[in-house]
Amino acid sequence: MLAVQVLINALVLGCLYACIAIGFSLVWGVLNVINLIHGSFIVLGAYLAWGAYQWAGISPWYALVVAAPVFFVLGYLLQRLLLNRVITAPVLVTLTLTFGLDLILNNAMIYYFKADYRKLTLNPPTGSISLFDVVVPVDRLIATASALALTGLLYLLLRRSKVGRAIVAVRLDRDAAVLMGVDVKSIYAIAFGLGAALAGCAGVLMALIFPISPLTSSAYLGKAFVVCVLGGLGSVSGALAGGLLLALVEGIGSTLIGPAHATTLSFVLLIVFLVVRPQGLLGRKGFE
C-alpha cells in the first residue's frame, strides 16, 4: 500500500511542480532569459491568495481569476520597460538583472509581510478522501486539477491562438519571425507576462498546500530549475514530464534514504541530466 501512496503523492506533487516550472520554462525557452524573479512571483501570488481570503473572504478559486491578469500586466511592464533593454546582452547580464529584480521584490515582501510563515486555512476544511489505505487530501486534489487545467490552457493558447503561434515562431527562429512580420519586442513582453501570470496562479495554488513566506521563493525557483532541465525547455509536455519525474524521484528517494536527502538527490539528478542529456527528457537535440 505504501508504494501506491508514494505513487499517488508523486502524481499530485508532480502536477504542481509542472505548474511551478511551466512559466519559467516558457520565458527561458522563448526569451533565452533565466528568470530568477520567478520564485518571488510565486510567493507574491501566494500572498495574494492569502490576503484575499484573510481580509476579503474571497475564496482562492476566485483569487486565481484575479491573479492571472494582475501578474500578466506586472510581467508585461517589467519586460517592456527593463528587460527588453538588455535582452540581446550575454547570459550573465540578463541573469544578473533578474537577480537584482528578485532582491528588490523579495526584500519588499519581507518588509511588508515579515518573514513569518503563514498558512491559508480554509474554513470549513475540505477534508480528505481515503480509498483502502491510500489517503489524498481534497485541497491537494483540487490544486492538482487546477494546475493541470492551467497547463492545458497554456498548451491550447500556444497551439491555437495567433499570439501563441507567434510565440512559438519566435522561440524557433527569432530572425525568421521578424522577417515574417512578428513584432518581437511585444512577443517577448507577452511571453514574459504569461510566465509571470502562470507563476502568480501557481502561487495561489501553493498557498492552499504549503506555508507562505518570502524565504520559500528560492526553493520554488530551485524546483523550477530542476523540472526544466529534466523535462526539456519551453515545451508544455516537457514541463509535465519533468515535474512528474522530479516528484517521483523525490518521493521514492525520501522513502528509501530519508527526506533529509531529497533535495540533494534532486540537484544531483539535475547535474547528471545537464551533463548527460542537456536537452531534457522530451527535448530535441540542438533545440535546447
Added chain:
Amino acid sequence: MTRVNLALLLLIACVASLPLFGGAYALRLGTIACMYAIYALSWNIVGGFAGYPSFATAAFFGFGAYATGILLNKGVPLSVAVIGSLVMCFVLAAALGAVLLRLRGHYFAIASLSLVEVFRELVNNATDLTGGGMGLNIPLASGSGILADATFFFYAMWGLLLITAVVVIIVSASKLGFGLNCIRQNETASNMVGLNSTLYKSIAFGLSACFVGAAGGIYAAWVHYIDPSDVFDILYSVKPIVMALMGGLGSPLGVVCGAFVYLGLEEVVWRNYIQIHSGVLGVLIIMLLLFLPHGLISLRSGMFWRKAKHV
C-alpha cells in the same frame, strides 16, 4: 608587466598600510575588502578570461571554510589547514570542472548554481562531521588581544590577496591566459587548432576555486563560527559578479576596484538602511547594468588606461 598590472600591485600595497591608520573597525573592513577582492579576482579567471558565467564561488567558499574548520578542530595548525583546503579546493574544482565545463551558457550557470545547493545540503546532513544545521565552532587561533587578532587576520587575508593577484597576473600573461581568451572568443575554433580546452578550463576552474577556498578558511578561523546557511549563501556567488561588472569584466585592476567600491556601497547601505539593504543592492545592480554596462574602468577609457579588454 603592463602599467595596469603595476597599478594593481600598487593598489594592493597601499591597502597593506591600513593598520597604521585605523582601529579594529577599519581592520575588519579591510579584511572584508581583501576577501571580496580575492572573490572578484578568482571569479574573473573563469568568468572574465574564459567567459563562463560561474555561480560556484559560494560552493568553494563554504567548502574551504568547512575544510579548514574541521582541520582546526582536529588540532591542525592554521597555516597547514588553510593550505590544505586550498589544495583540496583546487583538486575538487578541477575534477568537477572537467565535467561541468562541458556545458555552456545558461546550462553551465545553472549547474554551478546547483553545486552550491548540493554542497550545502551535504554539509547540512553530515551532522557527525560538520555539526549540520547547528553550525561548527572553531577554536581560537591565538589567545592575544582583539587588536592583535584583527591585525593578524587582516594580514593573512591581505597576503592571500597578494598571492591571488600575482597568480592572476602571471596567468593573464601566460599561455594559459591566451588559451582562455581563445576559448572565450570561440571555443570550437580553439579546439580545432589543437588547444586542449578541457584541460585549460579545468585548470581555470580550479584556480578560480582554490583562492576562494583558502579565503573561506581564513574567514572561518576569523569569525570562529560557521553554519551552512552562512557560508553557502548564494549571495557570495553573486557579489563577485556584481563587482566584476562594476569594475569592468576581464580586467584584474578593474575587478579589484569594483570590489572595493562595492564594499564601500554595501557598508553605507547596510549601516543606514538595514531593513531594506538587499532591495537597495538590487536597485544598484539594475542601475549598473542599464547605465554602466562596461564598468567603472570604461569611464576613463582613452584618457589614462586602455579600454577594459572585453565585455
